[in-house]
Amino acid sequence: MTRDKKELKNIDTKELFEEYDKNKDMAIRTELIERHIYIAEILAKKYANRGIEYDDLFQVASLGLIMAIDRFDVSRGFEFSSYVTPTIVGEIKKYFRDKGWVIRVPRRIQEMSKKVNTAKTQLSQHLQKTPTIGDIADYLEVTEEEVIEAIEGSKVYAPSSLEITYDSQNDDKEVNIQELIGVLDEDYEKVELKDLIDRVMEKLNELEKKVIIERYFEKRTQISIANSLNISQMSVSRIEKKALEKFREEFEKDGIHDKK
Known part of the structure; x- marks a missing residue:
């Protein structure tokens, strides 16, 4: 018997997975997707700004979420979160590999990125504040556009930091x-x-x-x-x-x- 949406909202996640494993009810599947879609959002945002738009990554992450829901074996006793995160990350990385992006950054941008990072450190110590784009451009004797290009390019291959x-x-x-x-x-x-x-x-x-x-x-x-x-x-x-x-x-x- 198919449960209505309101009733599904009050059912424990583990129980929903057990029911879905038995009957593959699409209403249950939809409820499980809605409960965990934020994981796809977080991971898509984590890998955004690396050469692929967020919307594309969110689609890939959402497909990874659905795949994880369909493949998850609740009888093994693991938490779904232990399974879904690496599954989604795997799909995102696969998408990057298939697109051939992420590390294909022109050498001149890579070299400029290193100079910009060095300049940031030196200027921060000298100015006792975070340097502006203009400060860095003047220090390196390049245009502000070149500095911005280097900073944006570095995001393609530099991992995000949690040191916030x-x-x-x-x-x-x-x-x-x-x-x-x-x-x-x-x-x-x-x-x-x-x-x-x-x-x-x-x-x-x-x-x-x-x-x-x-x-x-x-x-x-x-x-x-x-x-x-x-x-x-x-x-x-x-x-x-x-x-x-x-x-x-x-x-x-x-x-x-x-x-x-």
């Missing part, structure tokens, strides 16, 4: 997000850590989830997010802090920091 900080509301210091969630391995495939991240993301409300994704995956500023949501920067800061506290509580409860 946010301002603590309790004191004047900045807190690195890795201090809260630990260090991911190179392939983002440590099962225990992925399960925890997935579990916490499911506990966040839509606003908290949006702020976390935009702050730590899209690397947007609090002011930018506040403007897009039509709320104050202070509100964004409070939402971010509350969401990060949920990560901290869950990770400390599971003893992640003791295992690092």
